[in-house]
Amino acid sequence: MLEKIQSLCKTHKITLTQLERELGFGRGALYKWTKSFPTADNLQKVADFFKVSTDYLLGISPFTNAKEAGCSIRVAGMKAALDSPQNKKLIWDAARINIDSGFWFKDSTRKYIESLLKKEAFTDVEYYDLSLFVVWELILPPDFRENTPVVFVLWGQSITFYLDYWSIPKLTIEDKESKIFYKEGLDDVNGEVSDEYTLSEFTDRPTRYLATERVEEQDALTGSYEPETIAAHHDGEEWTDEELAEIERFKEFVRSKKRDK
Known part of the structure:
Protein backbone atom coordinates (compact mmCIF):
# COMPACT_ATOMS: atom_id res chain seq x y z
CA MET A 1 0.00 0.00 0.00
CA LEU A 2 2.81 2.42 0.89
CA GLU A 3 4.38 1.87 -2.54
CA LYS A 4 1.12 2.87 -4.24
CA ILE A 5 0.88 6.00 -2.10
CA GLN A 6 4.52 6.88 -2.85
CA SER A 7 3.84 6.43 -6.57
CA LEU A 8 0.76 8.67 -6.36
CA CYS A 9 2.78 11.27 -4.49
CA LYS A 10 5.40 11.22 -7.22
CA THR A 11 2.74 11.65 -9.92
CA HIS A 12 1.18 14.56 -8.05
CA LYS A 13 4.58 16.06 -7.18
CA ILE A 14 4.08 15.95 -3.44
CA THR A 15 6.18 14.32 -0.71
CA LEU A 16 4.88 11.89 1.89
CA THR A 17 5.58 14.48 4.58
CA GLN A 18 3.53 17.08 2.70
CA LEU A 19 0.71 14.58 2.24
CA GLU A 20 0.70 13.79 5.96
CA ARG A 21 0.54 17.51 6.71
CA GLU A 22 -2.30 18.07 4.20
CA LEU A 23 -4.36 15.26 5.75
CA GLY A 24 -3.62 16.14 9.36
CA PHE A 25 -1.62 12.97 10.01
CA GLY A 26 1.34 12.84 12.38
CA ARG A 27 4.83 12.82 10.86
CA GLY A 28 5.78 9.31 9.78
CA ALA A 29 2.19 8.05 10.10
CA LEU A 30 2.13 6.63 6.57
CA TYR A 31 5.29 4.59 7.15
CA LYS A 32 3.56 2.93 10.10
CA TRP A 33 1.00 1.50 7.65
CA THR A 34 3.62 -1.05 6.62
CA LYS A 35 3.28 -2.64 10.06
CA SER A 36 -0.29 -1.86 11.10
CA PHE A 37 -3.48 -1.41 9.12
CA PRO A 38 -4.83 2.17 8.88
CA THR A 39 -8.29 3.11 10.05
CA ALA A 40 -10.97 3.11 7.36
CA ASP A 41 -11.36 6.87 7.81
CA ASN A 42 -7.67 7.62 7.26
CA LEU A 43 -7.52 5.27 4.27
CA GLN A 44 -10.49 7.08 2.74
CA LYS A 45 -8.80 10.44 3.28
CA VAL A 46 -5.82 9.31 1.21
CA ALA A 47 -8.10 7.88 -1.49
CA ASP A 48 -10.13 11.10 -1.65
CA PHE A 49 -7.01 13.25 -1.84
CA PHE A 50 -5.73 11.41 -4.91
CA LYS A 51 -9.24 10.72 -6.31
CA VAL A 52 -8.66 6.98 -6.33
CA SER A 53 -10.63 4.13 -4.81
CA THR A 54 -9.74 2.43 -1.54
CA ASP A 55 -9.86 -0.85 -3.51
CA TYR A 56 -6.93 0.43 -5.57
CA LEU A 57 -4.91 1.36 -2.47
CA LEU A 58 -5.63 -2.04 -0.93
CA GLY A 59 -4.60 -3.93 -4.07
CA ILE A 60 -8.11 -5.27 -4.67
CA SER A 61 -8.47 -3.44 -7.97
CA PRO A 62 -5.82 -2.60 -10.58
CA PHE A 63 -7.81 0.47 -11.59
CA THR A 64 -7.40 3.79 -9.79
CA ASN A 65 -11.13 4.51 -9.95
Whole structure:
Protein backbone atom coordinates (compact mmCIF):
# COMPACT_ATOMS: atom_id res chain seq x y z
CA MET A 1 0.00 0.00 0.00
CA LEU A 2 2.81 2.42 0.89
CA GLU A 3 4.38 1.87 -2.54
CA LYS A 4 1.12 2.87 -4.24
CA ILE A 5 0.88 6.00 -2.10
CA GLN A 6 4.52 6.88 -2.85
CA SER A 7 3.84 6.43 -6.57
CA LEU A 8 0.76 8.67 -6.36
CA CYS A 9 2.78 11.27 -4.49
CA LYS A 10 5.40 11.22 -7.22
CA THR A 11 2.74 11.65 -9.92
CA HIS A 12 1.18 14.56 -8.05
CA LYS A 13 4.58 16.06 -7.18
CA ILE A 14 4.08 15.95 -3.44
CA THR A 15 6.18 14.32 -0.71
CA LEU A 16 4.88 11.89 1.89
CA THR A 17 5.58 14.48 4.58
CA GLN A 18 3.53 17.08 2.70
CA LEU A 19 0.71 14.58 2.24
CA GLU A 20 0.70 13.79 5.96
CA ARG A 21 0.54 17.51 6.71
CA GLU A 22 -2.30 18.07 4.20
CA LEU A 23 -4.36 15.26 5.75
CA GLY A 24 -3.62 16.14 9.36
CA PHE A 25 -1.62 12.97 10.01
CA GLY A 26 1.34 12.84 12.38
CA ARG A 27 4.83 12.82 10.86
CA GLY A 28 5.78 9.31 9.78
CA ALA A 29 2.19 8.05 10.10
CA LEU A 30 2.13 6.63 6.57
CA TYR A 31 5.29 4.59 7.15
CA LYS A 32 3.56 2.93 10.10
CA TRP A 33 1.00 1.50 7.65
CA THR A 34 3.62 -1.05 6.62
CA LYS A 35 3.28 -2.64 10.06
CA SER A 36 -0.29 -1.86 11.10
CA PHE A 37 -3.48 -1.41 9.12
CA PRO A 38 -4.83 2.17 8.88
CA THR A 39 -8.29 3.11 10.05
CA ALA A 40 -10.97 3.11 7.36
CA ASP A 41 -11.36 6.87 7.81
CA ASN A 42 -7.67 7.62 7.26
CA LEU A 43 -7.52 5.27 4.27
CA GLN A 44 -10.49 7.08 2.74
CA LYS A 45 -8.80 10.44 3.28
CA VAL A 46 -5.82 9.31 1.21
CA ALA A 47 -8.10 7.88 -1.49
CA ASP A 48 -10.13 11.10 -1.65
CA PHE A 49 -7.01 13.25 -1.84
CA PHE A 50 -5.73 11.41 -4.91
CA LYS A 51 -9.24 10.72 -6.31
CA VAL A 52 -8.66 6.98 -6.33
CA SER A 53 -10.63 4.13 -4.81
CA THR A 54 -9.74 2.43 -1.54
CA ASP A 55 -9.86 -0.85 -3.51
CA TYR A 56 -6.93 0.43 -5.57
CA LEU A 57 -4.91 1.36 -2.47
CA LEU A 58 -5.63 -2.04 -0.93
CA GLY A 59 -4.60 -3.93 -4.07
CA ILE A 60 -8.11 -5.27 -4.67
CA SER A 61 -8.47 -3.44 -7.97
CA PRO A 62 -5.82 -2.60 -10.58
CA PHE A 63 -7.81 0.47 -11.59
CA THR A 64 -7.40 3.79 -9.79
CA ASN A 65 -11.13 4.51 -9.95
CA ALA A 66 -14.38 3.34 -11.52
CA LYS A 67 -14.08 5.60 -14.56
CA GLU A 68 -10.69 4.12 -15.42
CA ALA A 69 -12.08 0.62 -14.90
CA GLY A 70 -15.01 1.26 -17.22
CA CYS A 71 -12.91 2.85 -19.97
CA SER A 72 -10.12 0.27 -19.80
CA ILE A 73 -12.43 -2.74 -19.77
CA ARG A 74 -14.67 -1.41 -22.54
CA VAL A 75 -11.72 -0.77 -24.84
CA ALA A 76 -9.88 -4.03 -24.07
CA GLY A 77 -13.15 -5.96 -24.24
CA MET A 78 -14.17 -4.50 -27.57
CA LYS A 79 -10.72 -5.29 -29.01
CA ALA A 80 -11.03 -8.88 -27.80
CA ALA A 81 -14.60 -9.22 -29.08
CA LEU A 82 -13.79 -7.93 -32.57
CA ASP A 83 -11.00 -10.49 -32.90
CA SER A 84 -13.71 -13.16 -33.13
CA PRO A 85 -15.66 -13.25 -36.44
CA GLN A 86 -18.77 -14.51 -34.63
CA ASN A 87 -18.66 -11.78 -32.00
CA LYS A 88 -17.82 -9.15 -34.59
CA LYS A 89 -21.02 -10.04 -36.44
CA LEU A 90 -23.04 -9.69 -33.21
CA ILE A 91 -21.52 -6.25 -32.59
CA TRP A 92 -22.06 -5.11 -36.17
CA ASP A 93 -25.68 -6.34 -36.09
CA ALA A 94 -26.31 -4.52 -32.79
CA ALA A 95 -24.77 -1.33 -34.19
CA ARG A 96 -26.93 -1.59 -37.30
CA ILE A 97 -30.10 -1.90 -35.21
CA ASN A 98 -29.26 1.28 -33.31
CA ILE A 99 -28.25 3.13 -36.47
CA ASP A 100 -31.47 2.19 -38.27
CA SER A 101 -33.81 2.78 -35.33
CA GLY A 102 -32.96 6.45 -34.83
CA PHE A 103 -34.70 6.22 -31.47
CA TRP A 104 -32.06 7.46 -29.01
CA PHE A 105 -29.05 8.82 -30.80
CA LYS A 106 -28.40 12.08 -32.59
CA ASP A 107 -27.98 11.81 -36.36
CA SER A 108 -24.34 12.86 -36.04
CA THR A 109 -23.72 9.91 -33.71
CA ARG A 110 -25.40 7.44 -36.05
CA LYS A 111 -23.36 8.73 -39.00
CA TYR A 112 -20.21 8.51 -36.91
CA ILE A 113 -20.85 4.86 -36.03
CA GLU A 114 -21.75 4.17 -39.66
CA SER A 115 -18.29 5.44 -40.62
CA LEU A 116 -16.63 3.26 -37.96
CA LEU A 117 -18.21 0.12 -39.41
CA LYS A 118 -16.25 0.75 -42.63
CA LYS A 119 -12.89 1.01 -40.90
CA GLU A 120 -10.34 -1.76 -40.47
CA ALA A 121 -8.67 -0.34 -37.34
CA PHE A 122 -9.86 1.87 -34.51
CA THR A 123 -8.35 4.26 -32.01
CA ASP A 124 -8.97 3.63 -28.31
CA VAL A 125 -11.63 6.34 -28.27
CA GLU A 126 -13.38 4.70 -31.23
CA TYR A 127 -13.34 1.30 -29.50
CA TYR A 128 -14.81 3.01 -26.43
CA ASP A 129 -17.52 4.79 -28.43
CA LEU A 130 -18.48 1.61 -30.26
CA SER A 131 -18.85 -0.12 -26.91
CA LEU A 132 -21.05 2.68 -25.57
CA PHE A 133 -23.19 2.49 -28.69
CA VAL A 134 -23.86 -1.26 -28.73
CA VAL A 135 -23.41 -2.54 -25.15
CA TRP A 136 -26.61 -2.23 -23.13
CA GLU A 137 -25.23 -3.77 -19.97
CA LEU A 138 -21.65 -4.18 -18.85
CA ILE A 139 -21.37 -7.01 -16.31
CA LEU A 140 -18.15 -6.78 -14.33
CA PRO A 141 -16.67 -9.21 -11.81
CA PRO A 142 -17.19 -8.50 -8.10
CA ASP A 143 -13.47 -8.94 -7.48
CA PHE A 144 -10.81 -8.22 -10.10
CA ARG A 145 -8.45 -10.64 -8.38
CA GLU A 146 -10.61 -13.56 -9.46
CA ASN A 147 -10.59 -15.10 -12.94
CA THR A 148 -14.16 -14.03 -13.66
CA PRO A 149 -15.33 -13.02 -17.13
CA VAL A 150 -16.74 -9.75 -18.39
CA VAL A 151 -20.09 -9.85 -20.17
CA PHE A 152 -21.21 -7.43 -22.88
CA VAL A 153 -25.00 -7.60 -23.21
CA LEU A 154 -26.18 -6.55 -26.69
CA TRP A 155 -29.56 -6.75 -28.41
CA GLY A 156 -30.85 -10.16 -27.28
CA GLN A 157 -27.33 -11.56 -27.25
CA SER A 158 -24.32 -11.49 -24.98
CA ILE A 159 -20.58 -11.82 -25.39
CA THR A 160 -18.57 -13.36 -22.56
CA PHE A 161 -14.79 -13.09 -22.45
CA TYR A 162 -11.87 -13.15 -20.06
CA LEU A 163 -9.39 -10.32 -19.56
CA ASP A 164 -6.22 -10.02 -17.56
CA TYR A 165 -7.45 -6.97 -15.65
CA TRP A 166 -4.04 -6.31 -14.14
CA SER A 167 -2.14 -6.13 -17.42
CA ILE A 168 -4.58 -4.46 -19.84
CA PRO A 169 -3.76 -0.82 -20.67
CA LYS A 170 -5.26 1.59 -18.15
CA LEU A 171 -7.25 4.32 -19.88
CA THR A 172 -9.38 7.28 -18.91
CA ILE A 173 -11.41 8.73 -21.77
CA GLU A 174 -13.02 12.08 -21.07
CA ASP A 175 -16.52 13.07 -22.18
CA LYS A 176 -15.19 15.66 -24.61
CA GLU A 177 -13.33 12.92 -26.49
CA SER A 178 -16.46 10.87 -27.10
CA LYS A 179 -18.81 11.44 -30.04
CA ILE A 180 -21.76 9.49 -28.66
CA PHE A 181 -24.78 11.69 -27.94
CA TYR A 182 -28.45 11.15 -27.22
CA LYS A 183 -31.13 13.09 -28.99
CA GLU A 184 -32.37 16.13 -27.13
CA GLY A 185 -35.69 16.01 -25.32
CA LEU A 186 -35.96 12.29 -24.63
CA ASP A 187 -38.38 11.69 -21.77
CA ASP A 188 -37.08 10.30 -18.52
CA VAL A 189 -39.08 7.43 -16.99
CA ASN A 190 -40.37 9.99 -14.46
CA GLY A 191 -41.67 12.20 -17.24
CA GLU A 192 -38.85 14.73 -16.98
CA VAL A 193 -37.39 15.93 -20.25
CA SER A 194 -33.64 15.51 -20.44
CA ASP A 195 -30.98 17.66 -22.05
CA GLU A 196 -28.51 16.14 -24.48
CA TYR A 197 -26.46 13.44 -22.77
CA THR A 198 -23.21 11.77 -23.63
CA LEU A 199 -23.48 8.04 -23.06
CA SER A 200 -20.49 8.12 -20.74
CA GLU A 201 -22.71 9.90 -18.21
CA PHE A 202 -24.51 6.59 -17.90
CA THR A 203 -21.34 4.56 -17.56
CA ASP A 204 -18.73 6.65 -15.72
CA ARG A 205 -19.16 4.43 -12.66
CA PRO A 206 -20.09 1.01 -14.07
CA THR A 207 -22.33 -1.07 -11.84
CA ARG A 208 -20.46 -4.09 -10.53
CA TYR A 209 -22.86 -6.95 -11.26
CA LEU A 210 -22.02 -10.52 -10.42
CA ALA A 211 -21.22 -12.23 -13.69
CA THR A 212 -23.25 -15.26 -12.57
CA GLU A 213 -26.49 -13.44 -11.75
CA ARG A 214 -28.18 -14.24 -15.08
CA VAL A 215 -26.61 -17.59 -15.85
CA GLU A 216 -29.90 -19.47 -15.52
CA GLU A 217 -31.48 -17.24 -18.17
CA GLN A 218 -28.59 -17.57 -20.61
CA ASP A 219 -28.59 -20.07 -23.46
CA ALA A 220 -25.43 -22.12 -23.07
CA LEU A 221 -24.84 -22.45 -26.83
CA THR A 222 -25.78 -19.06 -28.23
CA GLY A 223 -25.12 -16.86 -25.22
CA SER A 224 -28.50 -15.23 -25.82
CA TYR A 225 -31.06 -14.36 -23.19
CA GLU A 226 -34.74 -15.17 -23.38
CA PRO A 227 -36.56 -11.85 -23.86
CA GLU A 228 -38.95 -10.86 -21.13
CA THR A 229 -42.62 -10.63 -22.04
CA ILE A 230 -43.57 -7.02 -22.64
CA ALA A 231 -47.18 -5.90 -22.49
CA ALA A 232 -48.76 -4.92 -25.83
CA HIS A 233 -49.77 -1.55 -24.37
CA HIS A 234 -47.52 1.05 -22.79
CA ASP A 235 -48.99 4.09 -21.07
CA GLY A 236 -52.24 3.65 -22.93
CA GLU A 237 -50.69 3.77 -26.39
CA GLU A 238 -50.33 1.12 -29.06
CA TRP A 239 -46.74 0.03 -29.74
CA THR A 240 -45.15 -2.62 -31.89
CA ASP A 241 -42.99 -5.27 -30.23
CA GLU A 242 -39.87 -3.62 -31.66
CA GLU A 243 -40.88 -0.20 -30.32
CA LEU A 244 -41.64 -1.65 -26.89
CA ALA A 245 -38.24 -3.31 -26.83
CA GLU A 246 -36.63 0.04 -27.63
CA ILE A 247 -38.58 1.73 -24.83
CA GLU A 248 -37.46 -0.90 -22.32
CA ARG A 249 -33.83 -0.52 -23.39
CA PHE A 250 -34.02 3.23 -22.95
CA LYS A 251 -35.56 2.81 -19.50
CA GLU A 252 -32.68 0.54 -18.49
CA PHE A 253 -30.20 3.23 -19.52
CA VAL A 254 -32.01 5.77 -17.35
CA ARG A 255 -32.14 3.34 -14.42
CA SER A 256 -28.40 2.79 -14.80
CA LYS A 257 -27.84 6.53 -14.70
CA LYS A 258 -29.86 6.80 -11.46
CA ARG A 259 -27.92 3.94 -9.87
CA ASP A 260 -24.63 5.56 -10.78
CA LYS A 261 -25.38 8.96 -9.19
